[in-house]
Amino acid sequence: MSYTLGQKQLDKIEDILKQDLIDNGVRCVFLIDMAGNIVANLDNGEKQHDIYSLAALAAGNFGAVSAMAKIIGENEFSLLFHKGKTENIHFNKITTEFLLITIFGNDISLGFLRLKVSESVEQLKAILEPLVSL
Amino acid sequence: MAFVNLKNKEIQVKIVYYGPGRGGKTSNLEYVYKKFAKRINTEMVTVKTHGDRTLFFDFLPFDIGIVNGYDVKIQLYTVPGQVKYNATRRLVLRGVDGIVFVADAMAVRREKNILALKNLQENLATYKKSIFRIPFVIQYNKIDLKEQGIPLLPLKTLEKDLNSQLKLPSFVASAVLGTNVIETLKRIISMTVASIKKDLK
Numbered sequence: 001m002s003y004t005l006g007q008k009q010l011d012k013i014e015d016i017l018k019q020d021l022i023d024n025g026v027r028c029v030f031l032i033d034m035a036g037n038i039v040a041n042l043d044n045g046e047k048q049h050d051i052y053s054l055a056a057l058a059a060g061n062f063g064a065v066s067a068m069a070k071i072i073g074e075n076e077f078s079l080l081f082h083k084g085k086t087e088n089i090h091f092n093k094i095t096t097e098f099l100l101i102t103i104f105g106n107d108i109s110l111g112f113l114r115l116k117v118s119e120s121v122e123q124l125k126a127i128l129e130p131l132v133s134l
Numbered sequence: 135m136a137f138v139n140l141k142n143k144e145i146q147v148k149i150v151y152y153g154p155g156r157g158g159k160t161s162n163l164e165y166v167y168k169k170f171a172k173r174i175n176t177e178m179v180t181v182k183t184h185g186d187r188t189l190f191f192d193f194l195p196f197d198i199g200i201v202n203g204y205d206v207k208i209q210l211y212t213v214p215g216q217v218k219y220n221a222t223r224r225l226v227l228r229g230v231d232g233i234v235f236v237a238d239a240m241a242v243r244r245e246k247n248i249l250a251l252k253n254l255q256e257n258l259a260t261y262k263k264s265i266f267r268i269p270f271v272i273q274y275n276k277i278d279l280k281e282q283g284i285p286l287l288p289l290k291t292l293e294k295d296l297n298s299q300l301k302l303p304s305f306v307a308s309a310v311l312g313t314n315v316i317e318t319l320k321r322i323i324s325m326t327v328a329s330i331k332k333d334l335k
Contacts, residue, residue: 010141035229036209037137037146052146052195052209053179060181060190063225 003097003131005039012127013040020120021102026113027087028103031094031124034059039098049103058101062091079117081110092117098128136231136330144205145330148229149322152254153236154246155215158275161309162236163194163210166319169312170196188214191226201327202334208323215250224257232269232326234318236309237296239274241285248295269325270302273318278308 005013013031021029022042030041030051036059041051062080069077080091090113092100100121104113137146151159160180167178174196181190194210213223235254237247255265274292287295289306297304303321307314 004138005140007141010139033137033229035137035148037148037229039137039139050176052207053176053193056191056193056195056209056211057179057181059228060222060225063228064190064222067221 003033005131009127010040013124014042016120016123017042020116020123024112024116025108026102026104026116030055030101032059032099032101033097034063034099036060054101058091058099062093062099079114090114090117092121094121094124095128097131098124100124136326137229138204138330138334142205143203144207145201146207146209147231147323147326147330148209148211149232149234149326150226150230151210151212151234151236152223152227152250153215153275154238154243154250155217157215157236157238157243157247157250158309159212159215159236160188160192162234162273162275162315162318163192163212165309165312165315166210167194169316173197188212190214190222198323198327202331206327210319217249217253220253220257223253224260227257227261230258230261230263230268231330232322233271234322235270235272235296236275237272237292239276239286239292239306240279241287244287244291244295247292251296266300269322269329270300271318271322271325272297272300272302272304273307273314274304275307275309277306277313278311 017029017040022044027046028043028049031039032055033039036056038051038055065077065080078093082089086105088104090102094100100117102117151162153159163178167174176195179193192212196208198206198208211226213226235251258265280286305314305318307318309315
């Protein structure tokens with residue numbers, strides 16, 4: 001699919017991600033499309049990750065999980081969570097084309113993160129849903 | 135088309151190496167990575183099975199600098215070549231901007247090449263893309279095997295099998311030794327960037 005995001009839309013997306021997630025203690029957040037492109041990314045300045053590789057793998061991973069969902073008769077798994085010792089990663093589907101990924105430490109509870117992520121997703125949907133042409 | 139970020143002035147370009155299993159797609163990327171290790175500041179990502187075959191994809195990102203005021207980031211992907219991994223191949227092709235088809239020049243792989251090309255055409259069609267319109271380069275890999283007396287397909291046969299309709303730029307190459315690997319890459323980058331430039335106007 002092909003889509004365009006203008007400066008205004010990107011600014012708005014970054015505002016949402018900053019207010020809902022970064023300001024609430026998330027280390028790093030990025031919005032990607034299913035082709036593995038990065039639409040927006042923000043972090044709290046503590047750690048720099050290789051976000052291009054992360055995005056490529058995340059898109060691939062999500063595709064694989066969607067295929068698993070279909071095999072067991074689910075339409076999709078809309079969110080994924082991987083737990084580490086100090087870093088955790090959370091994936092949430094926004095539309096069929098976009099994915100929101102957050103990296104956070106143990107100082108935030110998963111429940112709180114999920115709440116904040118779902119709030120952001122609702123706002124992002126309003127911007128991203130009209131874009132999907134395919 | 136490629137992802138264009140108007141805010142950061144950045145273009146992300148996706149180039150996929152496609153072809154039959156054990157044809158040398160990963161070797162191509164490994165050579166590029168080795169050759170430009172100093173300029174590529176990230177690690178090459180590969181997801182392999184125990185048998186050292188590509189399971190998911192390999193991924194290699196790098197910058198080529200500024201084009202028309204945009205910072206161009208090239209992202210090279212390979213697909214798993216084995217027939218059974220078609221779902222993964224289709225996944226990797228999502229949002230592709232340019233393709234390198236790595237054909238295996240060994241005589242015994244003739245049919246595999248043709249099937250893989252057909253498979254590429256089918257998979258592109260699921261994204262409403264045409265093999266005739268996307269920036270595309272063919273590479274005939276493994277010419278170094280000739281030295282070891284392994285029967286190879288003559289260039290004429292390869293061209294007839296794979297390139298008689300497409301009429302694409304093609305390179306005779308050895309991914310292991312690095313022969314024409316960079317030339318292949320440069321060609322696909324310049325074709326893809328030219329096509330994106332056209333779209334941007």
